[in-house]
Amino acid sequence: MLTRRSLVAAGAAMATLAATRGSRAQASPIRIGMLTVKSGALASGGRQMEDGFRLFLRERNNQIAGRPVEFIVADTGGQPALAKTRAQELVQRSNVHLVVGPVAAFEALAINDYFAEAEIPFLCASAAAEDMTQRKVNPWFVRTSSTSAQPCHPLGEYAARELGYRKIITIADDFAFGQEQTAGFQRAFEAAGGKIATKLWAPLNAADYGSYISQITGADAVFAAFAGANGQRFLRQYAEYGLKQTTPIVAAMTTVDEGVLHSMGDEAAGIISAGWYSAALESEPNQRFVEKLRKETGNDPGFYSVGSYSAGLALEKALVAIGGKIEDKAAFMAALRQVRVDDDPRGPWHLDEYANPVQNIYIRRTEKKNGRLMNTVIESYPNVSQFWNYDPEAFLKAPVYSRNDPAKI
Incomplete structure (x- = not known):
């Protein structure tokens, strides 16, 4: 026979079961x-x-x-x-x-x-x-x-206005990332008074850059946009061909990314690049992060x-x-x-x-500190959007950045 006490007990048990199931879920x-x-x-x-x-x-x-x-x-x-x-x-x-x-x-x-x-x-x-x-x-x-282009807009402006470059040759991986980086750099560089003389495109799996490097002549500098280990291979060959001392490089973020910088040597020293991060940032969150990742992987x-x-x-x-x-x-x-x-x-x-x-975009110079190459911050552009200083509505009416846009060369 069900009593009031047994009903209360049963209800409590069901509530406990439901709560347990809810907790497990x-x-x-x-x-x-x-x-x-x-x-x-x-x-x-x-x-x-x-x-x-x-x-x-x-x-x-x-x-x-x-x-x-x-x-x-x-x-x-x-x-x-x-x-x-x-x-x-x-x-x-x-x-x-x-x-x-x-x-x-x-x-x-x-x-x-x-x-x-x-x-x-x-x-x-x-x-x-x-x-x-x-x-x-x-x-x-x-x-x-x-x-892709977000860090390259400030770099294009910096290359023209602060570094004083007027004519640049670009070289990049021939896929969306490299194409869009190059287009963003070109747009800002030419808006600031510079001119892109030639654009060179290398396949993503290129093993040798000699045929491209041989075409680099008559420019104030080279803009290089590579991903993964390609930046390391290009910069090494560029130095071997003797161009590093005569035609400086400005680089997209990943060309001298910290993930591959540990495998580079003097060929990377002195390169100016732009990105939304540097392992050399002195903030407490970054110092803590760098220390932990170095401990686990050995690299920045x-x-x-x-x-x-x-x-x-x-x-x-x-x-x-x-x-x-x-x-x-x-x-x-x-x-x-x-x-x-x-x-x-x-x-x-x-x-x-x-x-x-x-986010912040940092202009960086690759330097050796305490025995390791680092991207030292030399200039900061705060609160940079993907549209740079262009009106978003007008920006979106134009074609997406590509191999040829924003200019046909």
Whole structure:
């Protein structure tokens, strides 16, 4: 026979069971997928991107917003078709809540539509494809690095106005990242009074740059935009051909990225570059970050490791804001797009309305300090957006940066 006491006891037991189930559901893992590259020209960037995110997770004992994290890494091989396959596997087999990565712009372009259709949060820690935060905005996409051209606009202006260069030859990897970097540099350099004399394009897998270097003549300087280990190979050959002393180089961020700088020698010394990070920044968050990553990898952090670490910081702020409930995808994306990060190793940043960072851009000089090459900051441009000093509406009416635009050469 049921008594009032037994009914109360049964109700309490059911409430306890429900609470326990709710607690277990709340404590279930957040599944994070990462698309990286483990072989080929972009492998060094892929390893660093993974290093940066793993450091972020270790600092938090593999938990974010009170929930454990299951981290699943997939190798794209730096191939767009394989990147799409790996993306589908992460979503359909591993049931990830979000994806971090990939390394290259052409990979991101290959998978963006799939993530948009599947409504999977896509936290881009590296790939800098311009149009993904410009004319073809995916509401499930947020970038924590920069567009390809974002650091190159200030560098173009600096090269003309501060360094006094009037004629420059450019050389870059012949894929979206290199093309967009070059176009951004060209636009700002020519707006400041300079002229691009010639543009040279090398395949991403180039093993020898001799035929390109032999075409470099009659310029005040060279703008070099390379990714992965290609910058190291180009700079070494450039010095061997004897051009380093006669025709200085100004470089895109990844050409002398800290991730490969440790493998370089005198060929890199003195190069002026621009980027949204330098391991030489003296802020407390950066000094702490550099110390930890050096201890774990033996090398300084750079473009790829900081981009993924920043992705972790943004992810954490968004998840804390919604109580860790990543299953509420709409609420998560709304929170993610509103994050402001003030404790990042690179310095403070926030997202514009297109989900791309507004951040400091640093003009850097590669110098040897305490026995290692570092990118010493010599000038800072605060709060630089992807549109530089151009009107966003007018900017977006023009074609996306490419091999030929903004000028036909």
